[in-house]
Amino acid sequence: xxxxxxxxxxxxxxxxxxxESHPGLVNYSVLFGAFAGAVFYVASASDxxxxxxxxxxxxxxxxxxxxxGLAGAKLAQILGYSxxxxxxxxxxxxxxxxxxxxxxxxxxxPVIWLARWRxxxxxxx
Numbered sequence: 001x002x003x004x005x006x007x008x009x010x011x012x013x014x015x016x017x018x019x020e021s022h023p024g025l026v027n028y029s030v031l032f033g034a035f036a037g038a039v040f041y042v043a044s045a046s047d048x049x050x051x052x053x054x055x056x057x058x059x060x061x062x063x064x065x066x067x068x069g070l071a072g073a074k075l076a077q078i079l080g081y082s083x084x085x086x087x088x089x090x091x092x093x094x095x096x097x098x099x100x101x102x103x104x105x106x107x108x109x110p111v112i113w114l115a116r117w118r119x120x121x122x123x124x125x
Contacts, residue, residue: 027068029088034064037095041103056102064095 038060042053071090076082 027087030065030068030091033068033088033091034061034095037064037092037097038099040092040096041099045103052106056099059102060095060098063098064091067091067094 038057042057042060045053045056048056068087068091071094072085072087073090075086075090075093079086
């Protein structure tokens with residue numbers, strides 16, 4: 001059931017963005033790439049609450065859409081590919097990276113990090 005909600009939310013976001021903006025200004029490869037990158041992890045994470053998964057999906061989608069231009073340009077520069085823009089691929093990678101980063105941060109214990117930063121906690125964990 002959670003998979004259907006995540007996919008439905010993404011489809012609604014993409015459809016709403018496409019209907020709201022001018023048809024010539026929408027890069028559908030970026031929207032589809034951000035959606036695919038966001039669904040990559042959210043659909044398989046059944047151990048998290050639905051609200052957390054929805055928030056991860058939304059943040060990942062936003063990061064993918066807004067960072068796709070920079071990521072696509074860097075990928076084109078690194079790969080030496082200049083035939084077509086790689087913004088869609090950049091959106092996929094950034095969305096998936098955003099999900100993994102949010103998951104990593106969520107699994108950390110801030111008390112231990114603060115103790116390390118202040119110079120304490122020498123338990124080497």
